[in-house]
Amino acid sequence: xxxxxxxxxxxxxxxxxxxxxxxxxxxxxxxxxxxxxxxxxxxxxxxxxxxxxxxxxxxxxxxxxxxxxxxxxxxxxxxxxxxxxxxxxxxxxxxxxxxxxxxxxxxxxxxxxxxxxxxxxxxxxxxxxxxxxxxxxxxxxxxxxxxxxxxxxxxxxxxxxxxxxxxxxxxxxxxxxxxxxxxxxxxxxxxxxxxxxxxxxxxxxxxxxxxxxxxxxxxxxxxxxxxxxxxxxxxxxxxxxxxxxxxxxxxxxxxxxxxxxxxxxxxxxxxxxxxxxxxxxxxxxxxxxxxxxxxxxxxxxxxxxxxxxxxxxxxxxxxxxxxxxxxxxxxxxxxxxxxxxxxxxxxxxxxxxxxxxxxxxxxxxxxxxxxxxxxxxxxxxxxxxxxxxxxxxxxxxxxxxxxxxxxxxxxxxxxxxxxxxxxxxxxxxxxxxxxxxxxxxxxxxxxxxxxxxxxxxxxxxxxxxxxxxxxxxxxxxxxxxxxxxxxxxxxxxxxxxxxxxxxxxxxxxxxxxxxxxxxxxxxxxxxxxxxxxxxxxxxxxxxxxxxxxxxxxxxxxxxxxxxxxxxxxxxxxxxxxxxxxxxxxxxxxxxxxxxxxxxxxxxxxxxxxxxxxxxxxxxxxxxxxxxxxxxxxxxxxxxxxxxxxxxxxxxxxxxxxxxxxxxxxxxxxxxxxxxxxxxxxxxxxxxxxxxxxxxxxxxxxxxxxxxxxx
Numbered sequence: 001x002x003x004x005x006x007x008x009x010x011x012x013x014x015x016x017x018x019x020x021x022x023x024x025x026x027x028x029x030x031x032x033x034x035x036x037x038x039x040x041x042x043x044x045x046x047x048x049x050x051x052x053x054x055x056x057x058x059x060x061x062x063x064x065x066x067x068x069x070x071x072x073x074x075x076x077x078x079x080x081x082x083x084x085x086x087x088x089x090x091x092x093x094x095x096x097x098x099x100x101x102x103x104x105x106x107x108x109x110x111x112x113x114x115x116x117x118x119x120x121x122x123x124x125x126x127x128x129x130x131x132x133x134x135x136x137x138x139x140x141x142x143x144x145x146x147x148x149x150x151x152x153x154x155x156x157x158x159x160x161x162x163x164x165x166x167x168x169x170x171x172x173x174x175x176x177x178x179x180x181x182x183x184x185x186x187x188x189x190x191x192x193x194x195x196x197x198x199x200x201x202x203x204x205x206x207x208x209x210x211x212x213x214x215x216x217x218x219x220x221x222x223x224x225x226x227x228x229x230x231x232x233x234x235x236x237x238x239x240x241x242x243x244x245x246x247x248x249x250x251x252x253x254x255x256x257x258x259x260x261x262x263x264x265x266x267x268x269x270x271x272x273x274x275x276x277x278x279x280x281x282x283x284x285x286x287x288x289x290x291x292x293x294x295x296x297x298x299x300x301x302x303x304x305x306x307x308x309x310x311x312x313x314x315x316x317x318x319x320x321x322x323x324x325x326x327x328x329x330x331x332x333x334x335x336x337x338x339x340x341x342x343x344x345x346x347x348x349x350x351x352x353x354x355x356x357x358x359x360x361x362x363x364x365x366x367x368x369x370x371x372x373x374x375x376x377x378x379x380x381x382x383x384x385x386x387x388x389x390x391x392x393x394x395x396x397x398x399x400x401x402x403x404x405x406x407x408x409x410x411x412x413x414x415x416x417x418x419x420x421x422x423x424x425x426x427x428x429x430x431x432x433x434x435x436x437x438x439x440x441x442x443x444x445x446x447x448x449x450x451x452x453x454x455x456x457x458x459x460x461x462x463x464x465x466x467x468x469x470x471x472x473x474x475x476x477x478x479x480x481x482x483x484x485x486x487x488x489x490x491x492x493x494x495x496x497x498x499x500x501x502x503x504x505x506x507x508x509x510x511x512x513x514x515x516x517x518x519x520x521x522x523x524x525x526x527x528x529x530x531x532x533x534x535x536x537x538x539x540x541x542x543x544x545x546x547x548x549x550x551x552x553x554x555x556x557x558x559x560x561x562x563x564x565x566x567x568x569x570x571x572x573x574x575x576x577x578x579x580x581x582x583x584x585x586x587x588x589x590x591x592x593x594x595x596x597x598x599x600x601x602x603x604x605x606x607x608x609x610x611x612x613x614x615x616x617x618x619x620x621x622x623x624x625x626x627x628x629x630x631x632x633x634x635x636x637x638x639x640x641x642x643x644x645x646x647x648x649x650x651x652x653x654x655x656x657x658x659x660x661x662x663x664x665x666x667x668x669x670x671x672x673x674x675x676x677x678x679x680x681x682x683x684x685x686x687x688x689x690x691x692x693x694x695x696x697x698x699x700x701x702x703x704x705x706x707x708x709x710x
Contacts, residue, residue, distance in 0.1 A: 145558040145576050147532035151682065155357050156553040159365065161373040162345030164548055166556050167360045168352040170534070172682045176245035176353035177537035178258060181545035183348075184341035185235040186312035187474070188379045193323060193330070195314010196337055198232040199279055203334060204239070205230070206271040209264035210256070214271055217241075217257050224250055227538075234308060234474055235380060238545060242538040245353050246684075252363045255351075259367035262342060272331050280316035286627070290408045293629040294612070297406060298418075298472070298479075300397040300624065301608060306389045308474060309396070311626050343376035344368075348548035350556075352537040354684055384476040390420045398633055401641065403609040405616045405632040413486040415494050417501050418608040421601055422477045429475060433550055434565045434572075435594035438480055440521055441602075442468035444508060444657070445482055445501075451656035453482075453504045459654075462490030462497050480602065491613055495640055498609065499647050500655075505602045507650035507657075513595065516660045518588055523580060523664050525563045530578040532561065566590050580666050604644045609636070 144154040144166070153169040186197045205228070206214045213219075221228055226243030241258060245251035286292040292313075302309040311318065323330045349368060351360055390399060397404065423429040432438075445468035448454045457463035465485040472479040482501050484490070490497055534540070544556055551559035554574065559565065564587055567573050582588040620630040650656065 142553050143574075144556055145554055145573070147529055147557075147561075148576055148578060149531065149533055150557075151678075152352075152534070153357055154557070155361075156556060157361075159344070159369060161369060161371055162343075163368055163371060163373075164348040164553075165364055165368075166348075166350045166544055166548060166553075167357055167364070168350070168540075168544075169355060169357045169360060170352060170537075171354050171356075172684050173354055173537070174244055174246040174684045175242065175537055176251055176254075176351070176355075177240065177242045177541040178255065178352075179238060179240035179350045179541035179545040180258070180262065181348040181549055182237045182239070182262070182342055183235070183346040183549055184379050185233045185237055186310060187234045187307035187383075188337075188341060189307075189310055189312070189314075190333065190337075191310075192326060192328065193314075193333055194311040194318040195279065196319070196333065197237060198312065198314050199275065199319055200334055200337055201230050201232045201237050201239070202275045202278060203267050203271060204261045204265050204338075206275070207266040207268060208257075208260035209266065210260040212266060214268075217261075220254065220257060224254070226254070232312070234312070234472075236546070236549060238542060240538060240542055240545075245355070248355055248359065251353060251355065252366070255363045255367035259371065262344075262347065262368070263370045263372065265338065267331060267335055267338070269331055272334065276316055276320050279314055279319060283313050283315040283626075286313070288409050290410055290412065290612075293409070293624070293627045294406065294610075296627055297397065297404065297624055297629060297631060298610075301395050301399040301404075302389050303387060303391045303394040304396060305394060306387045307383055308389060308472065313626075315626075339374075341376060341379060343374035344371040345373045346376050346378065347371065348545050350541040350544040350548065352541055380475040384474075385423070385425060387476075389422060389474075389477045399608045400605065401636050403611060403634045403636055405611050405613070405620070405634060407616045407620055407630040408612050408614060411614055412612045413488070413491050413614075414483055414612045415486060415490075415497060416481050416483040416610045416612075417498060418471070418479050418481040418610065419602050419606050420477055420479050420608075421598065423475075426475075431594065432478070432598075435591055436563055436565075437591070437594040437598040438470045438478070439563060440513075440518060440591065440595050441480070441508065441598055442470075443521055444513070444517065445504060447658045449658055451654065451658070453500060453655060456500055456653045456655050457484065457490070457497060460490075460493070460496075462487055462493055480598070486613075491611075491615065494611060495643075499644055500653055502604055502644045503647040503650050503653055504655055505599065506647060507655065508599045509602075511657075513592070514657055514660075515588065517657065518591055519581060520661050520664060522563055522582060523666070526578040526580065527665070529558075529562055564588075564591055604641060 142156065144156055146152070146154060154166065156164070156166045158164050184197065186195075189196045205217060207216065211217065217228065220226075221241060221243055224243045224247075226241055228239075228241035230237065230239040239258075239261070241254070243251065243254055245254075296311070299309050319330060323333070349364065351364060353360055355363070388394075392400070421432070423432065445453060446466065448466075454463060454466040457466065463484045463486060466482070468480075468482045470478045470480050484497055484501075486494070486497065543560060547556050547560050552572070555565060555572065558573070562573070564579075564582060565573055566587065567583055568586055569590065582591075616632065617630070620632045622631050622633065623629065624631065
């Protein structure tokens with residue numbers, strides 16, 4: 001899943017299980033100093049997503065994070081397993097470091113904060129902010145909420161053709177990044193042509209009417225210190241590039257070239273045939289990748305009539321052999337797909353650059369004003385809330401009350417308990433996105449201190465690691481899961497491991513979660529918000545354009561990076577200022593109610609189980625179609641289900657809620673000691689200023705040969 005510098009895509013596969021799986025693959029060979037920090041990109045994506053993208057904390061944030069996207073054999077390290085924004089359960093300093101390293105390799109599209117993220121999900125509607133935040137809520141301001149330390153200037157607006165735009169002027173840098181999110185993904189592939197959205201993403205970069213040379217854009221970027229890439233997700237396709245923008249005319253030209261991809265692409269016949277080989281090569285290299293193999297089997301549990309069950313990547317068989325056999329003209333279908341879905345009103349653009357807002361507006365108007373608004377409705381309206389994603393006897397692989405036993409390529413042992421969370425309306429989906437109950441619940445399930453689920457499993461010698469996060473993230477459902485990395489002893493006692501998981505969930509359901517748990521999560525989150533600093537512009541624009549599909553304009557930056565986005569049941573937060581507590585009892589109650597709803601869905605009846613182990617080799621009877629993964633489906637005995645349903649109380653296992661954290665800093669008793677003057681007009685250093693030698697140190701005091709450093 002590398003991403004070539006001039007290339008196109010990568011596959012987003014964010015989840016606790018795939019992340020822990022990848023961690024297991026690298027755990028024995030990667031050990032870096034714990035001082036190595038992970039800089040939030042999107043995804044945050046975390047593995048647990050605080051919507052999106054955000055960062056890594058102890059219970060696996062994923063930003064961003066997100067369903068499946070599709071990667072090609074490009075050569076930058078843009079692998080993702082969703083992660084990204086934001087943006088996971090920590091084992092030790094080295095374990096956290098390894099996770100950070102893996103996530104940074106796998107989730108560059110989110111501030112996963114991953115998420116991740118992953119980081120790294122799709123939207124209920126791309127057409128209006130009111131749909132994204134619920135019909136009963138109005139944003140109190142169009143001012144973009146940003147971190148206190150972020151001194152960049154932002155502006156958001158909509159072009160006459162319906163294209164949503166966010167501009168960020170940063171005069172302290174000479175680098176620029178631009179991202180475009182097209183609100184259509186692999187879920188919209190025609191049934192007869194799996195992989196068409198991914199193929200369209202590949203083809204879009206290969207020449208336009210204004211710049212017909214197939215390599216025009218990549219050569220231009222190479223000459224200006226730039227790179228470009230893209231990825232296809234389940235309900236979106238994101239394109240982006242970075243470059244040196246110290247010369248305004250060159251950056252304006254780059255925007256013109258980039259904009260022409262979305263207004264006048266060529267889709268030449270010669271490029272069509274060549275890119276088919278690239279798609280097939282990408283699929284071939286993934287055949288021995290456990291992340292892809294697991295992901296495809298997870299989708300096999302989905303209702304076959306739901307678009308998430310499709311084969312997203314595509315290969316030469318689906319795109320060439322089968323289309324020829326059926327008498328389908330692939331290039332014609334490709335152009336039909338583009339004409340049907342690539343409309344200005346279903347696109348979002350983010351630009352971070354050193355130029356002023358007024359200059360950036362002119363560049364954007366010139367480069368993207370020609371994109372046609374075809375009045376397209378959000379693609380998910382064709383299926384979201386109409387097709388039940390998890391329906392009995394409608395999937396390739398049975399889900400509930402069964403265990404899927406998978407043979408991995410690598411030496412792995414893990415068990416994952418997955419719960420689908422299905423939404424019935426766009427409003428319900430929007431509530432989940434704003435309240436982020438998965439963040440709070442995964443902080444408890446992923447806790448590792450005294451009385452935690454992991455501490456019990458470790459005391460029994462059953463587990464090495466544990467993570468909790470959301471995984472699939474679509475308009476009409478998400479999946480929430482707990483994954484345990486097992487010891488050999490734990491694999492033999494997998495039923496007991498699952499009983500402990502269900503016992504902890506039972507405690508969440510029957511014993512009210514203490515208020516301090518919600519307060520501490522908010523305090524820690526706001527501390528991170530307080531000290532958030534700008535990272536790489538490429539990761540940042542990916543995070544923003546993903547958030548533009550999910551949040552109203554005021555929350556394009558804050559939405560993936562903050563908790564408790566509602567101030568009241570009818571208003572959203574409107575201040576940049578970090579909070580040290582919930583603004584009101586009502587605000588905290590909104591979060592508590594949302595968490596109760598999520599926990600009520602985490603039942604034995606509603607769960608799927610997946611076990612990964614080499615010990616199943618030679619004992620399986622089934623093979624997955626696209627990756628050749630060997631697996632078994634085994635019904636869970638009724639007696640076992642009854643034990644889980646009537647599991648012992650958590651106290652019997654020594655499990656309890658985390659103790660109150662008295663060490664979280666607050667502003668109580670603080671006073672301002674010194675005012676620090678800041679430069680109100682910061683600018684990037686010129687070339688001559690950068691070349692100016694640093695003043696050498698001078699002797700302040702010389703105590704002679706017998707002197708000592710003090």
